[in-house]
Amino acid sequence: MENRTVLISGAGVAGPALAYWLNHHGFRVTVLERAPQLREGGYKIDIRGAALTVAERMGILDEVRRHATDLRGSTIVDAEGKEVATMSADFFGMREGEDVEIMRGDLTRILYERTRNDVEYLFDDSIKDLRQDEGGVEVAFERAAPRRFDLVVGADGLHSAVRALAFGPEARFRRDLGCQVAIGTVPNHLNLDRWELTYPMAGKVAIVYRTRRIAEARAMFLYLSGTLDEAFAGAGWEVPRLLDDVRKSRDFYVDTVSQIHCENWANGRVVLLGDAAYAPSLASGQGTSLALVGAYVLAGELNAIDHRQAFAAYQAQMREFVALNQKLAPSQLKGMIQRGRAQLWFQLRMLRLMPKLPGKDKIVARVLEPIRRAANGIALKDY
Structure with a gap:
């Protein structure tokens, strides 16, 4: 059978999800991961819309729901730690209905366990x-002996090595959104129980939360300029301790908040998937959903037709879906970080008044509509 051996670079969400579907369709799959073991860190992520359908078709939706973060609420605090506003976790995360929030590490572990016995890692x-x-692709590895595959998939994230080798330098495709993020696991010294605390400041925000399945907490910092130390110098509340703890974290991560825009996702026998092809950035909240849906579509098309036609069909089906979800990021980021003190004051006042506003449900519905439309912006074929 033609083009049935596939190398997937990346064992995050997109790679193992694709491995599942390719194995389902009878391909022989190898998943390559540069980390010495499965990466189980990261922040909380959302699964919405069409991605829920994909998870259900994979048979993992019930398990995903069992691993949901189960956050009960979110409180915004000021520099002294006093409550400014409190809201439900779903409202703060802009989730509704069947949407699921799960820790990234839990999802990658679910996908790995579902594929480990049928796929080479x-x-x-x-x-x-x-x-x-x-006839194929000769792959040279850093450690292992060279091997030949029919197809190679770059599912290796924002800073994809496969994309750099087969498509060109990252700078050609990356669009920074003018923000940086730092995140890591920290001690739960605030004794949070399925709760999130947010301390917003002009040009930056500090967030700490603990979900039901982990003893420790996660701290996240978003900032518009400077280094992490520069941006949060002199900040109040618990920021100094959280900064100190996060730097010691075993999974400390710092990066730009960026998107990837590639005109073509395939070059010959090499194709890109997930963040490597179309990262929408964490600000969109849709990276995981795009990865799951993209894996389903790519595998289904590869099973049906020649790889050249399959890659074209994959891109044709996903392009508008990707565009809708990438468009979410700039407006979402504006809601996450207020650039000036006046904007910050107005946002906090609105959040404080929201529960008392007449017609608040209609206001919330208007806010959620672009996310709902983007999350469901693809008609999934039944492969």
Whole structure:
């Protein structure tokens, strides 16, 4: 059978999800991960709309729901730690109905466990070089001996090595949204129980939360300019301790909040998936959903037709869905970080008054409509 051996680079969400579907369709799959073991860190992520349908078709939706964060609420505090406003976790995360919030590490573990017995996993290695010809792709690894595959998939995230090798430098495709993020696991010294605390400041915000399944907490910092230390110098509340703790974290992560815009997601026998192809950024809240849906579509098309046609069909089906979800990010980011003190004051006042406003349900519905439309912006085929 033609084009049935596939190498997937990346064992996050997109890679194992694709591995599941390719194995389901009878492909022989190898998943490569540069980390020495499965990455179980990261922040909370959302699964919405069409991605819920994909999870259900995979048979993992019930397990995903069992691992939901179960956050009960969110409180905004001031520099002294006093409550400014409190709201439900779903409202703060802009979720509704069947939407699910889960820790990224829990989802990657669910996907890994679902595929580990049927798919070859290679940890602690990465791709050094790719050489294509009419019949396949010769892959040189950093550690393992070279191997040949029919197809190679780059599902290796925002800073994709596969994309750099087969498509060109990252700078050609990355669009920074003018914000940076730092995140890591920290001690739960605030004794949070399925709760989130947010301390907004002009040009930056500090967030800490603890879900039901972890003893420790996660701290996240979003800031518009400077280094992490510069941005939060002199900040009040618990920021100094959280900064100190997060730097010591085993999974400390700092990066730009960015999107990836590629005109073409395939080059010969190499194709990109998830953040490597169309990262919408954490500000959109839709990266996981795009990864799950993209994996389903790509595998289904590869099983039905020649890889050249399959790659074109995958891109044709996903392009508008991706565009809708990427468009969410700038407006979402404006809601997450207020640039000036006047904007911050207005936002906090509105949040404080929201429960008392007449017609608040209609206001919430208007806020959620773009997310709902984007999350359901694709008609899934039945492969």
